Amino acid sequence: xxxxxxxxxxxxxxxxxxxxxxxxxxxxxxxxxxxxxxxxxxxxxxxxxxxxxxxxxxxxxxxxxxxxxxxxxxxxxxxxxxxxxxxxxxxxxxxxxxxxxxxxxxxxxxxxxxxxxxxxxxxxxxxxxxxxxxxxxxxxxxxxxxxxxxxxxxxxxxxxxxxxxxxxxxxxxxxxxxxxxxxxxxxxxxxxxxxxxxxxxxxxx
Amino acid sequence: xxxxxxxxxxxxxxxxxxxxxxxxxxxxxxxxxxxxxxxxxxxxxxxxxxxxxxxxxxxxxxxxxxxxxxxxxxxxxxxxxxxxxxxxxxxxxxxxxxxxxxxxxxxxxxxxxxxxxxxxxxxxxxxxxxxxxxxxxxxxxxxxxxxxxxxxxxxxxxxxxxxxxxxxxxxxxxxxxxxxxxxxxxxxxxxxxxxxxxxxxxxxx
Numbered sequence: 001x002x003x004x005x006x007x008x009x010x011x012x013x014x015x016x017x018x019x020x021x022x023x024x025x026x027x028x029x030x031x032x033x034x035x036x037x038x039x040x041x042x043x044x045x046x047x048x049x050x051x052x053x054x055x056x057x058x059x060x061x062x063x064x065x066x067x068x069x070x071x072x073x074x075x076x077x078x079x080x081x082x083x084x085x086x087x088x089x090x091x092x093x094x095x096x097x098x099x100x101x102x103x104x105x106x107x108x109x110x111x112x113x114x115x116x117x118x119x120x121x122x123x124x125x126x127x128x129x130x131x132x133x134x135x136x137x138x139x140x141x142x143x144x145x146x147x148x149x150x151x152x153x154x155x156x157x158x159x160x161x162x163x164x165x166x167x168x169x170x171x172x173x174x175x176x177x178x179x180x181x182x183x184x185x186x187x188x189x190x191x192x193x194x195x196x197x198x199x200x201x202x203x204x205x
Numbered sequence: 206x207x208x209x210x211x212x213x214x215x216x217x218x219x220x221x222x223x224x225x226x227x228x229x230x231x232x233x234x235x236x237x238x239x240x241x242x243x244x245x246x247x248x249x250x251x252x253x254x255x256x257x258x259x260x261x262x263x264x265x266x267x268x269x270x271x272x273x274x275x276x277x278x279x280x281x282x283x284x285x286x287x288x289x290x291x292x293x294x295x296x297x298x299x300x301x302x303x304x305x306x307x308x309x310x311x312x313x314x315x316x317x318x319x320x321x322x323x324x325x326x327x328x329x330x331x332x333x334x335x336x337x338x339x340x341x342x343x344x345x346x347x348x349x350x351x352x353x354x355x356x357x358x359x360x361x362x363x364x365x366x367x368x369x370x371x372x373x374x375x376x377x378x379x380x381x382x383x384x385x386x387x388x389x390x391x392x393x394x395x396x397x398x399x400x401x402x403x404x405x406x407x408x409x410x
Contacts, residue, residue: 002298004268004275007259011252017245019237025225030256031295032224034269038257040222045250047216051235052243054212063209064239070209090236093207 008034060131062107062124064089072104079103081145085128085164087111087152095150103148106131111156112163120163128164132171149176153197213239265336267312267329269294277309284308286350290333290369292316292357300355308353311336316361317368325368333369337376354381358402 003009008030015026033041057063058070061083065071072078072092082103086092092105108123120126132144149164151157161176168174180198181190190198208214213235220231238246262268263275266288270276277283277297287308291297297310313328325331337349354369356362366381373379385403386395395403 002301003294004263004277004297005260005270007252007255007271008269008294011256014249014252017249018234020230020233027295027298028225029223031293033253033256034260034294036257038254041253041257044219044222045253047212047219048238048246048250048253049243050212051216051238052241052246055210055239058209064213065210066212072209088236089208089213089239090232092209093232096207 057107057109057124061105062109062127063092063105064107077102080142082148083128083131083144083146084148084150086150087157087160091150106147108151108160111151111154112160113156114159120167125163125167129167129171132168134171144172146173146175149174153179262312262314262329266310267314267332268297268310269312282307285347287353288333288336288349288351289353289355291355292362292365296355311352313356313365316356316359317365318361319364325372328365330368330372334372334376337373339376349377351378351380354379358384 003012011030011033012023012026015021015029016023021029054066055064056066058065058073059068060073061070063070063072073080079102083106084095084101084103085106085108086095087108087110089107092107095101095105106124106128108125108128110118110123112118112120112123128147132147134143135141147164147168149161151160151164165174178201179194180201181187181194187195208217216235216238217228217231220226220234221228226234259271260269261271263270263278264273265278266275268275268277278285284307288311289300289306289308290311290313291300292313292315294312297312300306300310311329311333313330313333315323315328317323317325317328333352337352339348340346352369352373354366356365356369370379383406384399385406386392386399392400
């Protein structure tokens with residue numbers, strides 16, 4: 001034990017378990033907590049537990065929400081015929097920040113990874129197929145025209161994209177976001193995989 | 206709002222208020238919290254509040270402790286005639302890690318800073334003087350031989366050291382830890398202030 005207070009040591013221990021927080025950062029955070037007003041600390045503690053108690057997956061798109069259906073799925077100003085498939089809720093945040101996308105989303109909850117034993121059944125593939133496939137009981141339901149695959153450009157992402165095409169192609173047009181040189185990057189510093197993709201994806205000027 | 210869950214947004218907001226945690230880190234932490242078991246999140250939340258409820262200043266040295274008196278002040282294996290004065294509890298942790306110090310401590314709770322309006326009365330100067338000054342009611346009390354000033358080598362630290370000498374010199378021998386080149390450093394990269402101190406503090410080889 002370093003600190004002569006067990007409570008402080010316990011807090012440091014707990015903070016160390018979080019990603020990107022080492023012992024030094026945990027010590028600095030604990031020292032800050034010691035100086036914070038009790039009401040602020042209480043608010044933080046309550047926010048932590050509230051996330052576990054209140055947050056659930058949207059009935060339709062599986063994005064995080066406090067309600068039954070998320071605000072994006074309820075919105076009448078979005079194009080519900082266009083579905084963008086992402087791995088995590090944080091990807092939705094990134095796409096929304098562009099302000100360029102007006103469709104809805106589907107959050108898989110991860111990527112297919114045979115190495116880690118994660119198959120389509122461990123993700124929300126089934127819910128997505130149900131969304132896309134025509135419902136014989138409800139033939140008038142709004143139809144999804146296109147599914148945009150926006151999974152990460154990694155090995156797992158590629159496997160996931162492959163599965164998505166297999167599952168969805170019978171019902172709907174499936175596209176994938178472009179890969180290539182990031183804007184503002186220097187071509188000479190781009191890695192081989194990115195350059196190869198940029199070449200293969202070349203388009204008429 | 207970015208996330209379609211108010212609880213997640215609220216947690217990110219709360220985490221952003223902590224030092225060294227920006228919005229990106231807060232998002233990553235919140236995403237991790239969403240995946241943590243509820244019991245682990247509850248433990249973290251409780252550890253946060255427990256720190257505010259249980260931790261207090263040691264009756265003697267003002268270091269953080271859960272009890273009335275800290276373990277260092279209670280220890281019979283430490284030299285209670287030697288007191289090392291530091292600014293914060295984290296400084297005690299740093300000194301204890303060396304394993305080279307066997308005395309006890311006094312935590313000031315900060316440094317004297319006229320610019321920020323922090324004077325000796327805002328810190329634990331009074332408690333330190335009471336510890337060091339002979340008690341007429343208890344002339345047999347263990348006497349403190351030496352006070353080692355280990356405040357930070359900053360402007361505020363220097364001002365604090367000056368005040369400490371003024372307050373304590375009548376009762377006890379007051380020393381300050383050495384300043385100079387850090388071990389392993391390159392002389393040509395040392396800043397002028399450090400080099401000047403290293404020169405002024407030269408000792409016979």
